[in-house]
Amino acid sequence: xxxxxxxxxxxxxxxxxxxxxxxxxxxxxxxxxxxxxxxxxxxxxxxxxxxxxxxxxxxxxxxxx
Amino acid sequence: xxxxxxxxxxxxxxxxxxxxxxxxxxxxxxxxxxxxxxxxxxxxxxxxxxxxxxxxxxxxxxxxxxxxxxxxxxxxxxxxxxxxxxxxxxxxxxxxxxxxxxxxxxxxxxxxxxxxxxxxxxxxxxxxxxxxxxxxxxxxxxxxxxxxxxxxxxxxxxxxxxxxxxxxxxxxxxxxxxxxxxxxxxxxxxxxxxxxxxxxxxxxxxxxxxxxxxxxxxxxxxxxxxxxxxxxxxxxxxxxxxxxxxxxxxxxxxxxxxxxxxxxxxxxxxxxxxxxxxxxxxxxxxxxxxxxxx
Numbered sequence: 001x002x003x004x005x006x007x008x009x010x011x012x013x014x015x016x017x018x019x020x021x022x023x024x025x026x027x028x029x030x031x032x033x034x035x036x037x038x039x040x041x042x043x044x045x046x047x048x049x050x051x052x053x054x055x056x057x058x059x060x061x062x063x064x065x
Numbered sequence: 066x067x068x069x070x071x072x073x074x075x076x077x078x079x080x081x082x083x084x085x086x087x088x089x090x091x092x093x094x095x096x097x098x099x100x101x102x103x104x105x106x107x108x109x110x111x112x113x114x115x116x117x118x119x120x121x122x123x124x125x126x127x128x129x130x131x132x133x134x135x136x137x138x139x140x141x142x143x144x145x146x147x148x149x150x151x152x153x154x155x156x157x158x159x160x161x162x163x164x165x166x167x168x169x170x171x172x173x174x175x176x177x178x179x180x181x182x183x184x185x186x187x188x189x190x191x192x193x194x195x196x197x198x199x200x201x202x203x204x205x206x207x208x209x210x211x212x213x214x215x216x217x218x219x220x221x222x223x224x225x226x227x228x229x230x231x232x233x234x235x236x237x238x239x240x241x242x243x244x245x246x247x248x249x250x251x252x253x254x255x256x257x258x259x260x261x262x263x264x265x266x267x268x269x270x271x272x273x274x275x276x277x278x279x280x281x282x283x284x285x286x287x288x289x290x291x292x293x294x295x296x297x298x299x300x301x302x303x304x305x306x307x308x309x310x311x312x313x314x315x316x317x318x319x320x321x322x323x324x325x326x327x328x329x330x331x332x333x334x335x336x337x338x339x340x341x342x343x344x345x346x347x348x349x350x351x352x353x354x355x356x357x358x359x
Contacts, residue, residue, distance in 0.1 A: 058089035
């Protein structure tokens with residue numbers, strides 16, 4: 001896994017991939033949770049979403065590095 | 066009561082996720098910021114500035130730009146005519162001094178055979194000393210002749226190491242001053258990596274730690290080890306002005322940038338297909354010896 005990613009000829013850290021992946025995954029999970037009604041068991045929905053997103057991004061990032 | 070249990074469950078699920086996020090975030094932060102790796106690495110090589118030992122016109126350039134040369138190969142040639150003349154001149158002087166010495170030596174032996182009634186003791190002693198002086202003159206002429214021969218030999222400028230010519234700018238007809246660098250020769254065996262590490266990471270790096278080098282934008286991985294760590298860098302905040310007073314840069318107290326310290330990496334293994342060019346950018350990852358053992 002290269003640690004650099006060419007983005008319009010500018011080489012950026014591959015962490016940006018983790019960010020994009022985390023965004024997509026958390027949106028997907030959000031849909032699933034909404035449909036399955038899991039959000040009824042959640043205290044603050046926004047806080048849960050933020051925590052989930054950070055968990056996903058960090059896990060993906062730890063996989064790369 | 067059931068409602069309260071439900072409430073506790075809701076709060077704890079949310080707090081669990083938040084706690085996990087904080088933990089993972091911290092792990093990634095430590096991995097990314099505090100482990101000894103840098104994206105600021107450079108390929109370096111020793112460059113020999115080839116200069117002519119003697120002044121003169123360049124008559125021939127025997128190499129092309131970026132050509133590979135072996136140690137001792139001809140690089141360029143200086144006009145030899147003047148040095149041929151000097152050699153002839155010093156050779157003639159040498160011959161002359163030889164004859165003078167023979168002459169003086171003959172005089173001295175002849176005079177040594179005469180007794181005090183024919184020649185004064187002073188004349189005899191003078192003749193001996195004049196012979197010695199003539200011998201010294203001859204030695205000097207020999208040295209000058211050898212010097213002229215060396216100059217003639219040095220009109221051919223040869224490669225001091227194996228390597229590549231770079232940025233060849235010398236042309237036939239240029240005038241070469243003695244000692245003025247005329248072309249750059251990159252030493253083939255001298256390639257190394259300089260990793261510029263933030264100062265707070267230096268504690269994690271030790272000499273002989275294995276290192277992994279990734280060339281920018283490629284999948285090639287070079288192996289190496291830490292050869293040495295620089296023991297000084299310039300203090301950029303304190304240049305002196307013309308009157309030698311300190312010129313301290315005002316800086317923010319809040320944001321401070323870590324200085325970068327060069328760490329020299331010796332290259333142990335280069336995968337096939339990698340062409341190292343001095344000045345290339347690479348990422349350097351150090352694997353501290355203590356953690357690789359455990």
